[in-house]
Amino acid sequence: MSPGARWSRHAPVVVSLLAGAALWELSAHFTTRAFWAPLSETLASLVASARSGVLMRQATSSLGLYLSGLTVAILVGAPFGVLLARVRALRIALENYIMMLYATPMVALIPFILSMMGFGFAPKVLVVFLFAVFPIVYNTVEGARSIRPELIEVARAFRSSEWRLWCDVMIPYTLPFAMTGIRQAIARGLVGMVAAEFFLSPSGLGQMIMMGSQNFDTPGLLAAILLIVVLGVCLMDLGRYLERRFAAWRAYEC
């Protein structure tokens, strides 16, 4: 690609980002500091908290919570999804519950989790898990159900055991679908993380937002939000990359 072509392709993005930053910066001069701060002060606050080590500590705490919940969701959700697809009776029995829970805004369950499990680390992981697990289960089941019966027949014709059928056919076939679920779970888990940090014992980036709000430290508040946004964007990109990486063959299937 020539430099000119590259420029004309990326120009709208660069211009749009610069315009957004300028708008943020300027708009702060026409509003009150109680709820809005310019970009420059936000970034300064971010640098200051990074220097003091607060940012690192809070971000690590948040990521620890997030990754724990997401990992458990993947480890439980994907195998459970394939199992549901393979064992028909189990699927029919549980399908409605899964749909119900998939549709439930998980925030609604937080007070219940609070009264059941209190303020520790575990209930917060449970919240992230609940946010993340259903898209994984749902997409995996749908994927595993859509498996072409011919492929199972091939496996049977070559005298595959049930175990080998899982390794050779069910899991590789379902992987791209599970990945779609995981991409959604990555986004929903982040919502779960902030919700858990708000409504259960305050910690991490959620706590930073709350403290900023309570202390009228608007730049600090915006700095934490900005960080979560950047984190979300990076994780979504990672999710999309993973999905593409494991789904090369799927585009040609349907």
Added chain:
Amino acid sequence: MNDTTGGERPRIVMTGAGKRYDALQVFCDIDLDVGEREVLAIIGPSGCGKTTLLRCIDGLLALSAGEIRIEGERMVAPREGVAMVFQHFGLFPWKTVFQNVAYGLKLAGCPKAEISARVPKYINLVGLAGFEGYYPYQISGGMQQRCGLARALSVEPRVLLMDEPFGAVDAQTREILQFELLRIWEMRPTTMVFVTHSIDEAVLMGDRVMVLQGRPSRVHEIIAVDLPRPRDRATLAMPRFAALRERVWGALMDDARRAEFEVKR
């Protein structure tokens, strides 16, 4: 009519074989032996159950009446020594050509060293050398079926079951693959059951052509194909080929016409 050609021992024995799905009787009363080096072509109108019969022979489906034995053993599940080639290839899209061909060997518990020796041999045999690393979606339908054939051949089966193997490829590729298969069969003749709806293909491939007809399907006629082997393109030009083609056509057509105008209830 029940004798196998050449008076050799039968490898497949079907006795009173019948299949019914609830109210629908697909086929019944099929009695036939297939010899050790015989190619049996099965032909019949679509929906006559020829593919179902092939699945019963493989043990993928259970019969509802009678029995099918291969090498004396009753077929209730797929067994060693029998391999199948599928109409829709049945390749795993996430596996390369090499991995797809190796699949049957892997399941048979073949040691790794032997797999890496045997797979290239069969990939060469079907003319896919150089495409080992390709994925099914990167190669043509004809090449995909070559891969499916290599996968079946690599386990060195004594019975090869072909389920309309060239039904999903274009006409030219189909002809090429037919002659390829004849060439491969000549190198290593085994029992082959070949399901097709092409009259030419049935006559070209088969030592006998079994015509299925009626509702439920029964063996309407078994036509011995006395064309010399090896068969190749010249076979198609023989007057005897044309005569046999006409005979199969005749056996199929009265019923086919009736079936075409039959009103579905």
